[in-house]
Amino acid sequence: MNPINRFANLDRRVLLSSVALLSLLTPLLRSTSASAQTGPDPLPSWNEGASKTSILNFVARVTTQGGPDFVSVDQRIATFDNDGTLWIEQPMYVQLAFILDRVKALAPMHPEWKTKQPFAAVLNNDFKALAASGEKGLVELVAVTHAGMTTAEFEKITTDWLATARDHRFKRPYTELVYQPMLELLAYLRANEFKTFIASGGGIEFMRPWTERIYGVPPEQVIGSSIKTRFEMKDGAPTLFRLPDINFIDDKSGKPIGINEHIGRRPIAAFGNSDGDLEMLQWATLGASGARFGLIVHHTDAEREYAYDRQSHFGKLDVALDAAAVNRWTVVDMKKDWKRIFPFE
Known part of the structure; x- marks a missing residue:
């Protein structure tokens, strides 16, 4: 055999062997990349455990180019409740x-x-x-x-x-009583090209002046309850005048409606803490194709924050807690899963 042909055959055998080996290793490499993190921990205020792992694995799945669960950037929509999910809601909203x-x-x-x-x-x-x-x-x-x-x-x-204004227990501005682990989660999602929205039962114009500074969520990505407004010319200047009439309540079944009207896309991830978020979580995770993620913040830490769920007057978590088990949503145990609650700790 011509030496050149012998070399070509040898090269082809080596190449095919390498390809075969790579095909065997690929599933292992994929599973390893989903759980292993390179570089700094993106969620340093989260304890290692099932909750943190579920977040990291979901993001890895939907951002792995060529993977079976890959989601294009334009579809990476995540919606967050505000009260009790991003900042404090006890002893009252x-x-x-x-x-x-x-x-x-x-x-x-x-x-x-x-x-x-x-x-x-x-x-x-x-x-x-x-x-x-x-x-x-x-x-x-x-x-x-x-x-x-x-x-x-x-x-x-x-x-x-x-x-x-100061909270009576912590003696701090309310905008400091935001949850450090959730701030990290917002930043982590945005680093992976998610667009993060707030979908809250709170007033949309009550939240919009400060959400970008505190959460990194600009006002156009805030959805909330609203009252009616009227356009007026006042002293030669155009104004919007607030009227004493309810326009929209962005709570419970209103959340999916508000999300649809404001965003025009169905979220692939939703984060809440109460029964008021149930329909938003259902809308994001049920009856839709592809990878989906739902997370509920369960307030279990009376020492560092508050402990409440089924009997609470504010942030009642009852039906949604039961639904989480059925729908395999991640339930965050604040006492167990979070190293710290607030940024100032």
């Missing part, structure tokens, strides 16, 4: 604390509130009477504290309040 403080600030201009419910309940710190006023009473409070002004005026009011 932060926006409710804003409402109560705002009523007290406006009270000198409304002497009739001393004897008129639900305002008298707020002024007397009578939370039993306030609760008895129900949804009707809350709507009244929202009307006087959130409406009757331009959107720019409301933004200034909320921004000023957040700059000075």
Whole structure:
């Protein structure tokens, strides 16, 4: 045989052997890359365990080019609840604390509130009477504290309040009572070309002035409840005037509707902490093809934060907790899974 042909045959045998070996190793290499991390830990405030692993594995699956679960960048949408998922919601929602403080600030201009419910309940710190006023009473409070002004005026009011208000237990601004592990998760997803959205039952214009600074989520990626607004020319300038009428409630079944209207794409990952997030998690993970991910933050740490779930008046986690087991959503045990809760720890 011609020496050149003998070399060619030998080269081909070596090549084919290498290809065969590579084909045997490929599944092992893929499984290793899904669990092993190179470089700095992207989630340093998360303890090693099933919750952290589930996040890392999901991101590896949907970002591995050529892999069976690869998701194109334009489809990498993740939605996050805010209250109880990204920041504190006990002993009451932060926006409710804003409402109560705002009523007290406006009270000198409304002497009739001393004897008129639900305002008298707020002024007397009578939370039993306030609760008895129900949804009707809350709507009244929202009307006087959130409406009757331009959107720019409301933004200034909320921004000023957040700059000075302090949580009674931690004695810190509410914008410091955000969860460090979730901040890392947001950053990790964005580093892997996810677009992160907030889908909250809180007021959309209450959140938008500060979410980019605190979470890295710009205002156009915030979905929330809203009241109606009206366009007006005021002193020759165009304004949007806030009206005392509810426009949209972005909670429970409203969340998938809000997500669809604002984003126009179905998320492949959703993160919540309460029954109010159930439908959002279902919308993101059920009845759709491809890799999907749902996560629930379970508040289990009474020492560092709060422990609550099925019986809580704020952030009740009951039906969604049961659904998590059925649908194989990740349930984060704050006490076990998080090394620290807040950035300042």
